[in-house]
Amino acid sequence: MKKILYTLLLSCLLISSCDVEVTNPNDLEVKIFWKTEADAQSGLNAVYNMFYKPGLYTRWIWFRYDLASDEAFSSSPWLELADWTRFNYANYNFWEGNAWTYRDSYEAIYRANQVLHYTPDITFGNETEKTYVLGQAYFLRALHYYNLALLWGSENNSLAIVLEPSSPGDTPEGHNVTEVWQQVKDDLASAINMLPASWDDTNKGRATIGAAKALRAKCLMQQHEWEAAKQELEWLVTGEGSQYYGLANNFKDNFTHLAENNIESVFELQYSDAHKAPAGDGDFDIDPNLGQNRAQFFGPPGIGWTDGEARSWLVDEFKSELNNDGEYDIRLKTSLFYEGMDVDFADNDRMYSRDMGAWQQDNYIGRVFIRKYASDYYRDYEDYHNPINIRLIRYADVMLMYAECLANTTSGSLNEAVDLVNEIRARVNMPELAVNHPEAVADKTAFLKRLQIERSLELCHEGQRWADLKRWGLFDTSAGLNELKQRDSDFNNFVIGRHSSLPIPSNEIDNNAGLQQNPNY
Incomplete structure (x- = not known):
């Protein structure tokens, strides 16, 4: 066989009119695809x-x-x-x-x-x-x-x-x-x-006008084009699009596989555990893995790889205010695994298969672990096939973006911006801003500074913070960098103008x- 192929190739080199074309029957070529x-x-x-x-x-x-x-x-x-x-x-x-x-x-x-x-x-x-x-x-x-x-x-x-x-x-x-x-x-x-403004149930997860407007607003905000961003967000918050969006009643519904594509979802990535082993990650796998892996990489020791974990200041920030019933912010329970979580909240004494004794182990002491998108609420392990959809753009994010635009424009109303934040806080039974942060309801600059914390309490570990820090200019000045160093020692390595x-x-x-x-x- 090798001799026959060699003779054929040699003949093609010697005879200019020879045109040998080899087509892999398993691959669709451009000339026969893109027709229908x-x-x-x-x-x-x-x-x-x-x-x-x-x-x-x-x-x-x-x-x-x-x-x-x-x-x-x-x-x-x-x-x-x-x-x-x-x-x-x-x-x-x-x-x-x-x-x-x-x-x-x-x-x-x-x-x-x-x-x-x-x-x-x-x-x-x-x-x-x-x-x-x-x-x-x-x-x-x-x-x-x-x-x-x-x-x-x-x-x-x-x-x-x-x-x-x-x-x-x-x-x-x-x-x-x-x-x-x-x-x-x-x-x-x-x-x-x-x-379209919306899709039927068989097309959930496809992009909509609302998703495009929200993403365009994010882009505009990174360039400090506040008025243009505000106009895009108005469609979702006060305009025609407001009929499609709202806050889910339960904050946790945004991070489980039990309430996916709910009213709070503006753009949601669809995951499932349908294709398990031997499903792969390659570009050409016949049955690709349709699950997300982040929970496996961020899971606590003995559960996941623990290649990522939370900074402890988040726990302190969540605990800095009590809700209207004198209890801790319920978002803390949904967002983080941490020592004392069983004391702070009822029915919160398990991390997958591990009880609170784990916090006495050397590889747990003093650490805080990311809980969002973890599957601990229904199983005792993680793997590469976590089926929980990623809510890439949530309506709560849109509301906070709109509040930021209102506070950054002369035409924007501070009262309206405060009302948006209060609505998000009310969902988790937290008091209005005026109760514990009166300066934030009286001055736009103070409001914007408080908004930096409000966004983290609501959106921590949802992929929003890097854009936020960059947009707020904390990477650009010594004062901003010093603020970050107080929360995260890794920023001692950060070089302004480089990183x-x-x-x-x-x-x-x-x-x-x-x-x-x-x-x-």
């Missing part, structure tokens, strides 16, 4: 499929957003992994800490680009369906550029903006973060004009002369 409405829908589903990749929301992106913030840290025995949450970057190509998330972000963009490039030429039975496909692709591409801008964006031309299906040899030019933000805004403007952005993986810089490394790397 079903192809377009499958291509779009492939973009959503990126939510199941370890470089993104199933695992590693939380190390960048949660553990690098002042809310959490890593004491992993895997030294290089832990170093990447405390701003000690040696190998810029470190796969789990940097390059995997960067790579998967651009892979998701590549998939979205295919949908946006080929779908306009496909005939649909209903053109509205085509519009919806394109709108979702614009939203998803914007989401991944949003992450790239937050994590790697700088004033240098360090990030490629790719808007067409790419080839392996392409070397796109680099763009600064302002240009990336503009691309996010443009994509989301298109998405808003193309998406607010991650280094671009070295391989990307080496292979593309059009990209610049970020400042001070």
